[in-house]
Amino acid sequence: MNSKKARAIFTNDGECDDMNSFVHLLLYANDIDIEGLVASSSIFHYAGDPEQGIEPKRWADPKWMLEDIDAYERVYPNLVAHDPSYPTPEYLRSVTAVGNVKTIGEMSEDTKGSELIRKALLTSDPRPLWLLAGGGTNTIARALKHIELDFRGTDQWDSVYRQVCQKGIIFMVVTQDDTYRDYICRTWPDLRMLHCTSIQGIAFMFDETVIPPADLRMFRGSWIKPNLLEKGPLLARYHTWDDGHVYPGEEDRSQFGSNAELMGGNWWGKQPRNRYDMISEGDSPSFLYLIDKGLRSLEDPTFGGWGGRFVRNAENEFNPDADYWQNATDAAQGPTKGDALQLTRWIGDWMNDFASRATWCTTPDEKSVNHAPEVSVEEGVDVVAAPGQEVTLHALATDPDGDEVCVTWTRYADADGYEGELVLDVERREDGACVSLTVPADAKPGDTIHLVARASDEPSRETYMVNYRRVIITVGA
Structure with missing residues (x-):
């Protein structure tokens, strides 16, 4: 088991x-x-x-x-x-x-x-x-x-x-x-x-x-x-x-x-x-x-x-x-x-x-x-942040085959509890990618924001493999 x-x-x-x-x-x-x-x-x-x-x-x-x-x-x-x-x-x-x-x-x-x-x-x-x-x-x-x-x-x-x-x-x-x-x-x-x-x-x-x-x-x-x-x-x-x-x-x-x-x-x-x-x-x-x-x-x-x-x-x-x-x-x-x-x-x-x-x-x-790359998020996958607070998340990726890995950050807005617009600032790095955002001032306690870090070895492979890390930002008081 x-x-x-x-x-x-x-x-x-x-x-x-x-x-x-x-x-x-x-x-x-x-x-x-x-x-x-x-x-x-x-x-x-x-x-x-x-x-x-x-x-x-x-x-x-x-x-x-x-x-x-x-x-x-x-x-x-x-x-x-x-x-x-x-x-x-x-x-x-x-x-x-x-x-x-x-x-x-x-x-x-x-x-x-x-x-x-x-x-x-x-x-x-x-x-x-x-x-x-x-x-x-x-x-x-x-x-x-x-x-x-x-x-x-x-x-x-x-x-x-x-x-x-x-x-x-x-x-x-x-x-x-x-x-x-x-x-x-x-x-x-x-x-x-x-x-x-x-x-x-x-x-x-x-x-x-x-x-x-x-x-x-x-x-x-x-x-x-x-x-x-x-x-x-x-x-x-x-x-x-x-x-x-x-x-x-x-x-x-x-x-x-x-x-x-x-x-x-x-x-x-x-x-x-x-x-x-x-x-x-x-x-x-x-x-x-x-x-x-x-x-x-x-x-x-x-x-x-x-x-x-x-x-x-x-x-x-x-x-x-x-x-x-x-x-x-x-x-x-x-x-x-x-x-x-x-x-x-x-x-x-x-x-x-x-x-x-x-x-x-x-x-x-x-x-x-091919084998799937690994991806992790330094700050963890559950984050609490207040309205107006800036949040930065760092996704780190490695590949067991030594392939080049592309890491992206996207918002899965359909799964969110917050319905407004967000601006994501994504920066690619050699070991992954980081994303920064400011929790909107009109977000209410309990609202959630779903961000997905996606790691893919597509740059190196004709048929690629992926892993993800979904981070859920929960709005606090």
Whole structure:
């Protein structure tokens, strides 16, 4: 157990974007304590139930997850040379399970997947347990239902309810069945839900209205093929347009890898595509939100990070009394809309980080591949300052590979508690950069100002890596 890593169980429904997210997740298995990899169902994909006369819908046998882990095993010696905390393939297989998959929202019986979730919620580990729903929430719901059946009506129910609600956090990508609406938010309203409803920019549709224009190139085959697909057996399983992959059980209109008739815009999204272009990673915000790169997203959903930014929403479609959070809307930048930008402002950084890690799969030689620079702030990451006070922060950066590092300071105004304008005076230095500002005279006690120091080795690398330090200035009396 690593107390600094987030605990997580990843559930998915086997759509091609879930498969891509799964490959991506495996490259970050060193940064997350993965306690489960669970196949579930959704409105889009389910296995069927012959006894009930239910035919399967677009169903892929969950063995694809084990096949991905087999590919991970082939590159594991290289990955572990770069970070010994990568979990063994044997461990990943041991926490891979099939959940409730027979039909949409099925939660009537225990499964290996639901039992894995139930037991994880009831362990003595004090850390939060992130339940990532790339498909429906029905397997999670079954785990919760079992707990309710065991304890409701007993003198332990109140304490068990509190434990589960304090420990569990659901991260749901859009809404892919009705089990959160019909069961979870009614029986477990204090169980926090982060509902990722704005996945524009990483789910099938890509243009400058949802992705910053400078980052669109990373969604084209000319970038993806050399930087991802050609990086060994694990990345060869990453799905792109017209790459020859066939998705078992999928209908022709969604066979993006093998149905050449879909090219040129002849598909439901209408946008033209070229060979090896990005298809989708619609479920990746769930685990990207957990990766600690210094943005502090796990401290507060309103801070924002690689998986998006969230605000509490009592006026939701489920239950106004639920601990329910939904994607925020940041201010638009140029042609890129704010509801997408809350997620895609970081997309260039995480795509480059992804590509750099893909290169780790090809060699154990640390000197021939890239690693992230380190960055720190001399004054710390929590500062208290009064209105009118000048604040100066010094960000220091080093690089394990000896690369040139560029350090920048920006304000993340959308996450601020102070709504006025600020002037930042940034000075580049050989070892980093410093920023100075004066706390505005009209700032009120308790207002916050979020500043992000970003350290990147982009000047030295074709695919760069980053780290951040978010400093929160809290206005005092």
